[in-house]
Amino acid sequence: MEIIIKPPLGDWGLLKQECFEANMQLPKLGLVLFTFGNVSAVDRANGVFAIKPSGVPYEELKWEDIVIMDFDAKVVDGKMRPSSDTKTHALLYKTWDDIGGITHTHSTHAVAWAQAGMDIPIFGTTHADHTHQDIPCAPALSDEMIKGDYEHETGNQIFGIFEQKGLSHKEVEMVLLQNHGPFTWGKDAAKSVYNAAVLEEVAKMAMLTLQINPNTPRLKDSLRMKHYERKHGKDAYYGQGC
Amino acid sequence: MEIIIKPPLGDWGLLKQECFEANMQLPKLGLVLFTFGNVSAVDRANGVFAIKPSGVPYEELKWEDIVIMDFDAKVVDGKMRPSSDTKTHALLYKTWDDIGGITHTHSTHAVAWAQAGMDIPIFGTTHADHTHQDIPCAPALSDEMIKGDYEHETGNQIFGIFEQKGLSHKEVEMVLLQNHGPFTWGKDAAKSVYNAAVLEEVAKMAMLTLQINPNTPRLKDSLRMKHYERKHGKDAYYGQGC
């Protein structure tokens, strides 16, 4: 998307625009209904991130409405209340210092797997092109965590499942929260949205696969690593190498 | 939606327009086919409501076609025959004096649950964000009720299931009628349409969840109430607080 005439942006204008444009991809990709979902974009140099305001429908959202937060989830700039999931974003940025954007949706098939409380098994190369592992489903938070700082603890629950399974957040840029839905991340906000759309498609394919053959085995190692490394390894030859 | 040039509206013009615009959301949201479905909007001060005329395709519907009814389902204004479901709307408005709009659709997945004759179990936070209870399915009317004042009795069947299950219509703004389909309501017509779309999405997610894991348990209490109160409790922090 090319912006021909740029309005005067004021403070954090470019960061707000990046965040706004990434959020507006969610309804276009069919990943959200009404006000569901949120995307954030980070500015590492200034230690802040931009996030969608809470409960605003996408068709009414303007780039000026985007809220700027620090990594302790305090408002730095903006007149609106930030997404209710902001503390999860803040903790992910604070802990994983190499990610540039985060997306949370309630996309239909990813939510179905989260509600079923199951990891999405790696069944094919569409999945392996993006990660060589099952998509992990972090268990629901304990009652104490829920009654405590819920959205902050949601971040901790994500770290917990990655630690328990020995996963790298650089190799697996997506997770399901049991009973809730997916969080995805990436080098920037646009990549995190891309990952959210890929996850929804992989979730749908895996569900359909089990309808056809409930005993489908996981993808064998050689094919799993071949496809991942075709796109991500040091000898990757997918794409234009940039 | 902003109306720039308002036509001269005559009697009940604003009410008819509110009702018209809410009805026109149904095909946009993919909730209806042809003439299926209907939305009404109430005017409490005058003791009337506006409703879609019966059997008119949405692409031909004009705001002037909307019919004005009183709470005993008698026509107050309008040249067309009102929706065949009008008596159900009338009884709901008469009995629940704090609702402002009602929507009835035959949306695909909500109808599938109604045909299956089952409540939609609360499996996740998408559901809990909107209500903390299973979506109740009222049983089919008795043969006597069907042969009697069918659409009026449909309203009574809805009250019956809410009483039996001890539900509040303020906390559960949606119901399935067995073998038929969903009715939803809210503070105004637009909110009842919003609820109809949420119900269809929740119905689809619940169906898919059972495909993946037929033994999925219901959402635990702590998470169920946390998400509901995040949006609806006195300490709600979702949205812009207005």
Next chain:
Amino acid sequence: MEIIIKPPLGDWGLLKQECFEANMQLPKLGLVLFTFGNVSAVDRANGVFAIKPSGVPYEELKWEDIVIMDFDAKVVDGKMRPSSDTKTHALLYKTWDDIGGITHTHSTHAVAWAQAGMDIPIFGTTHADHTHQDIPCAPALSDEMIKGDYEHETGNQIFGIFEQKGLSHKEVEMVLLQNHGPFTWGKDAAKSVYNAAVLEEVAKMAMLTLQINPNTPRLKDSLRMKHYERKHGKDAYYGQGC
């Protein structure tokens, strides 16, 4: 659809236009892919019907391409080869002298029931609003019929299942052909297309219903007849009475 400037139509121009416009509804309603499907429209006064030419993509179809046939499936007017299903249409028009239009599609869910070789059970009021019977699935033709006059015999197979089940083609305006797909009819071409879309939706709802509850019983008689008569009986009160 209103035609503002009518081109000079020549012979059969109005009939060809009715047929053309009904055919063009099929891709809009999502009922066909590429060249699949065909709609015909009858002119009883002249003993002819208009039908889509064979194998023409909808985006290339022009009203002048429509072919005029008599009830023995002989070309009366038109330069193109008519639909390969023309003899089925001809026999239906010849035998059922009160129908005005016929539609054949390969719509996804109706085909799935046809491939499964099963009647679509009446599970709800969406179905009963249109017919009070299960949608019958006529068995595959015998090898002799297939090697003989296949498309003509397809018509006979439809009459066979209606006779065997004691159905009226005025009350049940749709049928599945096992392994093939649906044929629908009505008072005119537009109504037959409407019925094709309703059938696809009812087929989808019934499939989903069985996913949720494989033991769903058929709709009880009182509700089945109530909804059918609300729209079709002598005391019908659905629609604007015209």
Next chain:
Amino acid sequence: MEIIIKPPLGDWGLLKQECFEANMQLPKLGLVLFTFGNVSAVDRANGVFAIKPSGVPYEELKWEDIVIMDFDAKVVDGKMRPSSDTKTHALLYKTWDDIGGITHTHSTHAVAWAQAGMDIPIFGTTHADHTHQDIPCAPALSDEMIKGDYEHETGNQIFGIFEQKGLSHKEVEMVLLQNHGPFTWGKDAAKSVYNAAVLEEVAKMAMLTLQINPNTPRLKDSLRMKHYERKHGKDAYYGQGC
């Protein structure tokens, strides 16, 4: 699609345009997400084919970006890196000297069958209109083949399943690769895209058929051959005979 004003095309311009236009059909037909999928078009006289560059989103693709390759998968013209699946295309063109276009997608339902590792059974006439055989699923490559010249060996795996099952690539213009997805071909690039869309629809219909009746038998021989020969035999009478 008619090109009114043709830009000066330079070398391979017409071939690149044919390839470009066929690729652009993939997102329109809902067969691809982001950069997934690729279509190629052959020029037999010059012993080359045109193919989509690797990893380029469809909305950014220009006809000038298309890459020209020889049948040994060496670049003949073009500045971009060709699709990572190019060697599979090259081997198919080299071995089957009568095909004019090849399409590879990750379309949802075709991938689900590939992940399930199963041939798509012939259940109905929608399938038989296009081929009289089950759609074969070639087994996953051996670890040696994967570690070797993977995309070249993918072509050999396709030949292997056709040989093993005694299939003709003229009668069966589509195949699934286990765990991966479909490849389709045809007399030109546009026909290979058409086949990719038909395969996705047939895959969806077959999946739904098994949901309704898990014991659905395959289509009987008489109907299988009747429909195939109606469109493809020497006495074919579907279409306009051109």
